[in-house]
Amino acid sequence: MLKILVYAAVAILLAAGVTNAAEERSSIVYDGVSTEVTGSIDAAKNLWISMDDLKRATHFVVKPQGVCRDELCFPLPAKRQADFISKRGAVTWFNLTAFANLVKQPVVRDEKNAVWFFGKRADERGAFLASLEAPNFSLPDLNGKLHSLADYRGKKVLLITWASW
Amino acid sequence: MPGWQKFYHDLNNKNFEIISIAQDTGGAKAAAQWITAANPEYTALIDDKHLVTQLYNMVNVPTGVWINEKGLIVRPNEVAYVDNRFTGMHGIDAAPYLDAIRDWVEKGDRSQFVMKEQEVKERLKPPSQDRVTADAEFGLAEYLHKMGKAEDAVAHFKEAQRLDPDNWNYKRQAWALTDAEKNYGTSFGKEVQKLNGKPYYAPRQLPETKKP
Numbered sequence: 001m002l003k004i005l006v007y008a009a010v011a012i013l014l015a016a017g018v019t020n021a022a023e024e025r026s027s028i029v030y031d032g033v034s035t036e037v038t039g040s041i042d043a044a045k046n047l048w049i050s051m052d053d054l055k056r057a058t059h060f061v062v063k064p065q066g067v068c069r070d071e072l073c074f075p076l077p078a079k080r081q082a083d084f085i086s087k088r089g090a091v092t093w094f095n096l097t098a099f100a101n102l103v104k105q106p107v108v109r110d111e112k113n114a115v116w117f118f119g120k121r122a123d124e125r126g127a128f129l130a131s132l133e134a135p136n137f138s139l140p141d142l143n144g145k146l147h148s149l150a151d152y153r154g155k156k157v158l159l160i161t162w163a164s165w
Numbered sequence: 166m167p168g169w170q171k172f173y174h175d176l177n178n179k180n181f182e183i184i185s186i187a188q189d190t191g192g193a194k195a196a197a198q199w200i201t202a203a204n205p206e207y208t209a210l211i212d213d214k215h216l217v218t219q220l221y222n223m224v225n226v227p228t229g230v231w232i233n234e235k236g237l238i239v240r241p242n243e244v245a246y247v248d249n250r251f252t253g254m255h256g257i258d259a260a261p262y263l264d265a266i267r268d269w270v271e272k273g274d275r276s277q278f279v280m281k282e283q284e285v286k287e288r289l290k291p292p293s294q295d296r297v298t299a300d301a302e303f304g305l306a307e308y309l310h311k312m313g314k315a316e317d318a319v320a321h322f323k324e325a326q327r328l329d330p331d332n333w334n335y336k337r338q339a340w341a342l343t344d345a346e347k348n349y350g351t352s353f354g355k356e357v358q359k360l361n362g363k364p365y366y367a368p369r370q371l372p373e374t375k376k377p
Contacts, residue, residue: 106298108302113312113314117301117302119298125219126292129286129291132282132285133236133237134237134238137212141211142197152182153235154180155180156181157232158182158230158231159229160185162199162226163188165338
């Protein structure tokens with residue numbers, strides 16, 4: 001009896017191994033923050049992650065009106081839902097690279113270290129060109145205290161970059 | 166930085182702030198000694214992800230941007246030296262730029278050095294797709310470097326350099342992090358020589374100061 005159970009367990013593990021062949025522990029860097037997820041990589045090298053991981057790694061959630069974070073919502077093309085969302089067994093997967101393409105966000109990958117880096121969307125990068133409002137940032141001083149450009153509204157600010165190299 | 170400290174101190178104007186930002190993957194560790202030595206009264210920040218380089222589409226240091234009281238850019242990216250220590254290399258005299266800042270601090274938007282909205286818009290270009298991808302490659306490379314994968318980072322630093330070849334920040338930062346000759350087959354000195362008379366900085370365009 002015990003033998004049969006062991007065989008059954010091995011068979012289940014093997015089966016799981018086959019269906020999960022393309023799954024790997026991956027790091028997603030999104031908005032500069034790294035999150036460990038279980039990634040599922042399809043033949044077209046798309047990165048699929050679970051809905052839970054989507055929320056953890058990007059703070060985006062899928063809603064009826066689209067893929068949303070706070071006030072920001074990107075509707076998914078009605079005819080291409082299957083390109084973005086796929087249910088397999090108990091897990092619903094989300095295609096994060098297809099979503100990046102949809103919102104014009106660059107994605108680069110280091111295969112060896114299983115790191116996926118998501119850059120800034122084009123709309124984030126060019127927003128100030130129409131308004132000329134200087135892009136805001138929050139950065140630390142030598143003591144680790146954060147300063148935002150917006151804190152200096154009402155003063156003239158000379159921004160100067162430099163480097164030690 | 167000591168130059169900017171003296172300039173800021175001498176101006177002594179409550180409605181004017183200098184925000185200097187170190188573009189350094191090495192973070193506080195790399196930048197601290199320079200900041201400590203200058204002991205600035207102005208705001209000195211550390212940007213270990215080159216965020217400002219990306220947000221403002223910069224390609225070099227030192228780059229200056231003038232931002233008025235309403236938070237609007239009134240002079241976009243331009244070379245911003247406070248002294249002539251490196252003039253031998255690039256031929257730029259710091260003095261006219263410092264005079265221009267003094268004029269702006271005194272007169273505000275009425276200063277002749279403040280650009281009209283249209284002129285600022287003509288100078289600012291949306292980042293190309295290659296630039297946006299280069300920023301991501303650079304970000305990935307920095308991430309790997311900080312994770313202790315310096316060798317794996319090199320390929321991504323190179324890709325960022327290939328996609329945005331005029332970006333000196335992306336070249337020089339990468340070369341400084343590891344052995345440039347070994348990993349990139351070059352050095353800053355060699356690359357400057359290759360310019361062969363082409364300017365290292367985009368030429369600064371200040372209107373001629375009207376003599377009283």
